[in-house]
Amino acid sequence: MIDTLAIKARFEALAPFLNERARRLFAATEARLAGLGGVSAVSTATGVARSTIGRGLAELRREENPPSDRVRRPGGGRKQKVDTEPGLLDALSKLVESAIRGDPEAALLWVSKSQRHLAAALSEQGFTASQKLVGRLLRRLGFSLQANRKTSEGMSHPDRNAQFEHINMLVNAFQAAGQPAISVDTKKKELVGDFKNNGRELRPRGQPEPVRVHDFAIPELGKVSPYGVYDIAANTGWINLGVTSDTAAFAVESIRRWWFELGQARYKRARQILITADCGGSNGARVRLWKSELQKLADQTRLSITVAHLPPGTSKWNRIEHRLFAFITQNWRGKPLITHEVIIQLIANTRTTTGLTVQCRLDENDYEKGVKVSDADMATLNITPSNFHGEWNYTIAPRRKRC
Numbered sequence: 001m002i003d004t005l006a007i008k009a010r011f012e013a014l015a016p017f018l019n020e021r022a023r024r025l026f027a028a029t030e031a032r033l034a035g036l037g038g039v040s041a042v043s044t045a046t047g048v049a050r051s052t053i054g055r056g057l058a059e060l061r062r063e064e065n066p067p068s069d070r071v072r073r074p075g076g077g078r079k080q081k082v083d084t085e086p087g088l089l090d091a092l093s094k095l096v097e098s099a100i101r102g103d104p105e106a107a108l109l110w111v112s113k114s115q116r117h118l119a120a121a122l123s124e125q126g127f128t129a130s131q132k133l134v135g136r137l138l139r140r141l142g143f144s145l146q147a148n149r150k151t152s153e154g155m156s157h158p159d160r161n162a163q164f165e166h167i168n169m170l171v172n173a174f175q176a177a178g179q180p181a182i183s184v185d186t187k188k189k190e191l192v193g194d195f196k197n198n199g200r201e202l203r204p205r206g207q208p209e210p211v212r213v214h215d216f217a218i219p220e221l222g223k224v225s226p227y228g229v230y231d232i233a234a235n236t237g238w239i240n241l242g243v244t245s246d247t248a249a250f251a252v253e254s255i256r257r258w259w260f261e262l263g264q265a266r267y268k269r270a271r272q273i274l275i276t277a278d279c280g281g282s283n284g285a286r287v288r289l290w291k292s293e294l295q296k297l298a299d300q301t302r303l304s305i306t307v308a309h310l311p312p313g314t315s316k317w318n319r320i321e322h323r324l325f326a327f328i329t330q331n332w333r334g335k336p337l338i339t340h341e342v343i344i345q346l347i348a349n350t351r352t353t354t355g356l357t358v359q360c361r362l363d364e365n366d367y368e369k370g371v372k373v374s375d376a377d378m379a380t381l382n383i384t385p386s387n388f389h390g391e392w393n394y395t396i397a398p399r400r401k402r403c
Helices: 004-017 020-034 038-046 050-061 088-101 115-124 131-141 160-176 248-266 288-301 319-331 340-348 375-379
Strands: 181-186 223-231 236-242 272-277 304-309 357-363 383-385 393-396
Touching: 004 020, 004 038, 020 038, 020 050, 038 050, 088 115, 088 131, 115 131, 160 181, 160 272, 160 304, 181 248, 181 319, 223 248, 223 319, 223 340, 236 248, 236 319, 236 340, 248 272, 248 288, 248 357, 288 304, 288 375, 288 393, 319 340, 340 357
Parallel strands: 181 272, 236 357, 272 304
Antiparallel strands: 181 223, 223 236, 304 393, 383 393
16 A cells, blocks of 8 residues: 555655756656556645656656756746747847937837836737846846946047146146145035935934925025135145125135135245136136136235136046045035034034045125126236136236336
8 A cells, every 4th residue: 555645744845955857756756666556646645747757757767867957858848938939039129229229210219118118019019028028038138227327528628638737737836836726616506404415324223314305495594605725735625605606706705715714824935826727617717707806816915826727528627526525525424404504514524534624614795696897807907828728727917006
């Protein structure tokens, strides 16, 4: 008599560890050992179909063994969709490639190339493919989900590298002569209030800082414009925290405040200042008010001011960006900028292991937008363009005092 209970117990103990082929061979082995009626008894005890046990017995009778890593016997299993529907893989490839190339006739040019849209487009061509199958086929074709990456900078000026070399030459010359060389720019405007600030900060588990859902400026707090002055040789930063418009007058006032609070004491024998700045913005190369305000600063300080602008489209290479602004952003990550005082403290407490220190002051002056500088006013400037790209490089000297 065949002990089906023992067969069942052995099968249930081993089943979690057996793949399809191993279960088939186990059942066939038990049936062969049971003898007459063994196939029916084992099928009842294990739930394995009689036909499957029969295939297992046939495998055991063969002298040659199938590959050890093969689960199904050769030819077994469901046919792949790409075999049952010829042209499916090629159709999918054409759908994605045409949309990437910007083919105006592409079915997916103006929608996301999601698996759902791809499956729907294939269905319109007569194929049957689920979203999961589309995902597997895309991986086979070498596609994956990817975000945009900033790599294209647009047109590059032919003298771009030469201008960088010119700026480095000026910086080295000024430093060798003990004259101040600074890098200036306006950091991104920031909302004041309990708004989300990117980054994460340590807090008790389950108690994130509560902030507003929407980023609408609070009228009584508004925004701030941090204008930075980075002293290249001293590795120190100065931030003038403006509360109104980011204008050329604000930019030059920030430099003025840096000079009278820090620069003048540090460079007691200074006769000139080198300013490296972006080509656009409030300190742009073509901003008349920028040059007019610098002339006032030169007259006031009796210093010659040499300006060297970075080539267009290269603002990220400005020293102040990666030597000052980057560390300020790291220091206040995850902290809502709820008041002017909080912003000033966060900026002023920015430090690095290389010795960077930062000072910050609040500038509550109101800077008018749209101030025009006439041709007549421009003609009064004591400005000397450089022989090399005078539109980028120039020196503004103090004007003679009237008797």
